[in-house]
Amino acid sequence: MNDAHLHLVVNHFPIIGTILGLGILITGIILKNNSVKSTAYVLFIVAAIFAVFSMGTGEGAEELVEDMPSVGKQIIHEHEEMAEKLAIILYVLGAISLAGLYLNYKKHAKAQLVSFIVLVVAIGATFLAQQTGTTGGEIRHTEIRANATPVTGPEQNTAAGEQGESEVND
Numbered sequence: 001m002n003d004a005h006l007h008l009v010v011n012h013f014p015i016i017g018t019i020l021g022l023g024i025l026i027t028g029i030i031l032k033n034n035s036v037k038s039t040a041y042v043l044f045i046v047a048a049i050f051a052v053f054s055m056g057t058g059e060g061a062e063e064l065v066e067d068m069p070s071v072g073k074q075i076i077h078e079h080e081e082m083a084e085k086l087a088i089i090l091y092v093l094g095a096i097s098l099a100g101l102y103l104n105y106k107k108h109a110k111a112q113l114v115s116f117i118v119l120v121v122a123i124g125a126t127f128l129a130q131q132t133g134t135t136g137g138e139i140r141h142t143e144i145r146a147n148a149t150p151v152t153g154p155e156q157n158t159a160a161g162e163q164g165e166s167e168v169n170d
Contacts, residue, residue, distance in 0.1 A: 002064060003059075004060070004064040006060075007060070007061035008061075010050055010053040011050075011054040011057075011136065013046070013047060013054075014047045014048075014051040014054055015130075017043045017046055017047035018043075018044065018090065018093075018125050018126050018129045021040045021043035021044045021047065022122045022123065022126050024039050024043065025037060025115070025118060025119055026119070029115055037100065037115050038105075040097075041101045041118065042097075042101070044094055044097040044118070044122065045097050045098060047090055048093060048095075048097075049094070051086065051087045051090040051091065052087075054087075055083065055084075055087050058080065058083060065139065065140070071139055078135050079132065079135035079136045079139060082128065082132045082135050083132050083135075085128050085132075086129055086132045089121065089124055089128055092121060096114065096118050097118055099114055100114040100115060
């Protein structure tokens with residue numbers, strides 16, 4: 001398994017974990033349930049840990065794919081810049097979530113305030129996670145790039161021709 005493969009294995013959890021954690025945290029706040037909020041905090045902490053691994057494998061993955069056709073250094077650079085921003089906010093989110101877990105456990109008066117702070121940071125992290133995921137996907141999935149153009153080639157003409165022929169024969 002090379003760095004590109006490892007990066008693909010670990011890079012999804014910071015994004016998915018943050019999105020799931022945000023939904024769970026909102027549910028915990030609405031229900032006023034500290035156990036549900038603590039579950040969200042744990043997801044945020046795990047997302048931050050996976051962000052460390054994702055950042056650690058990113059450079060090696062870059063070296064393996066940057067010279068591939070249709071990839072290019074600019075698109076990787078955009079992803080790298082976005083990933084660095086996401087990593088920082090996830091590290092902050094993880095640290096605040098650790099505090100939230102502790103305060104929930106101790107039934108501290110500031111636990112409610114911390115849950116709202118985590119909510120605000122998690123919303124920002126979710127936005128950056130979406131941006132990071134999109135820029136990462138654009139590296140190898142040219143069809144989702146802003147400048148993507150539809151393919152019109154023999155495949156489409158063949159499919160249309162085969163359909164036309166079957167209609168004629170029916």
